[in-house]
Amino acid sequence: MSLFPVGHASHEDWHHAVEQVVLQLRGQMLRQPQLQHRLGMVYLSQSLARHAQELLALLARSLPQVTDWVGSSGHTVLAMEHEYSESYALSVMLLDIPAAHYRVYSGVAPLAFSGAEAGFDAHSALVHSSIDQPDLAELLLELSERTSSGNLFGALSDEQGAQIACRAEDMPQLRSGAAVGVFHAGFSGVAFDSDVACISRLAQGCSPLGVGMEITEAKGAVLLEVEGEPALPRLLQMLDVQSSASDGGGWQAAISQLRKTQAAIAPLGRGLERGMLTDEAQVLHIVGLDPVRQGVALSSPVETEHTVIFCQRDTSEARHELMQMGAALKDALQPDFADVRDDDGMPPEASETAVTQHIRGAIYVSSKGRGSELFGSADAELKLLRHALGPVPLIGIVADAQLMDARVHQLAGVLTVFTGK
Numbered sequence: 001m002s003l004f005p006v007g008h009a010s011h012e013d014w015h016h017a018v019e020q021v022v023l024q025l026r027g028q029m030l031r032q033p034q035l036q037h038r039l040g041m042v043y044l045s046q047s048l049a050r051h052a053q054e055l056l057a058l059l060a061r062s063l064p065q066v067t068d069w070v071g072s073s074g075h076t077v078l079a080m081e082h083e084y085s086e087s088y089a090l091s092v093m094l095l096d097i098p099a100a101h102y103r104v105y106s107g108v109a110p111l112a113f114s115g116a117e118a119g120f121d122a123h124s125a126l127v128h129s130s131i132d133q134p135d136l137a138e139l140l141l142e143l144s145e146r147t148s149s150g151n152l153f154g155a156l157s158d159e160q161g162a163q164i165a166c167r168a169e170d171m172p173q174l175r176s177g178a179a180v181g182v183f184h185a186g187f188s189g190v191a192f193d194s195d196v197a198c199i200s201r202l203a204q205g206c207s208p209l210g211v212g213m214e215i216t217e218a219k220g221a222v223l224l225e226v227e228g229e230p231a232l233p234r235l236l237q238m239l240d241v242q243s244s245a246s247d248g249g250g251w252q253a254a255i256s257q258l259r260k261t262q263a264a265i266a267p268l269g270r271g272l273e274r275g276m277l278t279d280e281a282q283v284l285h286i287v288g289l290d291p292v293r294q295g296v297a298l299s300s301p302v303e304t305e306h307t308v309i310f311c312q313r314d315t316s317e318a319r320h321e322l323m324q325m326g327a328a329l330k331d332a333l334q335p336d337f338a339d340v341r342d343d344d345g346m347p348p349e350a351s352e353t354a355v356t357q358h359i360r361g362a363i364y365v366s367s368k369g370r371g372s373e374l375f376g377s378a379d380a381e382l383k384l385l386r387h388a389l390g391p392v393p394l395i396g397i398v399a400d401a402q403l404m405d406a407r408v409h410q411l412a413g414v415l416t417v418f419t420g421k
Helices: 014-030 046-062 136-144 168-175 231-239 251-258 315-333 371-375 380-389
Strands: 006-010 039-045 068-074 076-079 082-084 089-095 102-105 124-130 151-157 163-166 188-192 198-203 206-208 213-219 222-226 261-267 282-290 295-298 306-313 358-367 394-399 401-404 407-409 413-420
Touching (some): 006 014, 006 076, 014 046, 014 089, 039 046, 039 076, 046 068, 046 089, 046 163, 046 168, 068 102, 068 124, 068 188, 068 394, 076 089, 082 380, 089 358, 089 394, 102 163, 124 163, 136 407, 151 358, 163 168, 163 188, 231 251, 231 295, 231 306, 251 282, 261 295, 315 358, 315 380, 315 413, 358 380, 358 401, 371 380, 380 413
Parallel strands (some): 039 068, 358 394
Antiparallel strands (some): 006 089, 039 089, 068 163, 102 188, 124 188, 151 401, 198 413, 213 222, 213 306, 222 295, 261 282, 282 295, 358 413, 401 407
16 A cells, blocks of 8 residues: 655745655655656645745646646645644645546536536545635535535635646646636635545534533524523523623623633534534634623524534543544444455455555644644644554645535534545
């Protein structure tokens, strides 16, 4: 089993950073001469977004065997165990996937509906977009319907960011100096068919403060009533600060607790399992209080007939969750011996049909509320991931929001692994 080559570097002159990355990639590709690395994934620091076109052209000239490129800028570049907080950094991963099994898409080359393109049926898709994309939820749902599994994973950056989606058809223009393959709005990324095995998992890092409650009244992003009662008193009761907040000058204690508190929104009656948030729960910031209407202002609009679960970020829970995520992925990659039989009808571990899958590479999209703020030190989050997964190639970014199954998350970590036999 071969691993995907990864290169990463930081330098105040981005040309030097690209050169270092290319040297690392070439060295790894020399050890895999039989493989054709056609698809390149690149993540850039936000400061490099304005150089994205030149940077893409330099990568294309330096690695001519790569026929397609996808990527995005983010607040912080992630690679292996390193969290690059420097201004100029990038990470690149090369995938040796046959061209028939993926499609790079963008606003100028949209992803076709499932079954509409002869010879290719999208199963899952890596998505890059901007957090201020109009009608974001509706467009994500439409994009997910163009895949057979509905599995979308990826990152949303701010309006100053850049997206990269350069197809093999665009390469002649790019190499001749034309401005192609870089976008600042819309959706872009790469879709994979079912032959490209990938698994996505979500980490929230939050501990619920209690059970889920039905949202019975909301207006825009203001949560007004839960279970038929005013939302703010219910929240303050959970935080045990209702008495200190009842007088005119007692709000400081409430605000101190609220800074550590979030609201997870899920379909009615769902979002919690065994005392933990599920992937259906979307964690939102609490951005303010509305004492007049006794409401709680959240970072995104909410609707009635949904469940709200108040929760708080928790370092020990976040560490445990990452380790559990790694263990669950390893379990998912093991053969199911219950369905494996040899010639005698027995399920031996040595059966040739019981093939263990291995991780060839990984993409990790984290949030600004995680990293050292949640895990206590720089690189701690990635070191935990490495401990959980083993020494697998990994790249990614810290983004404004994270995508998992077409849902937008703001405080999560989304891990996607590509596997092979």
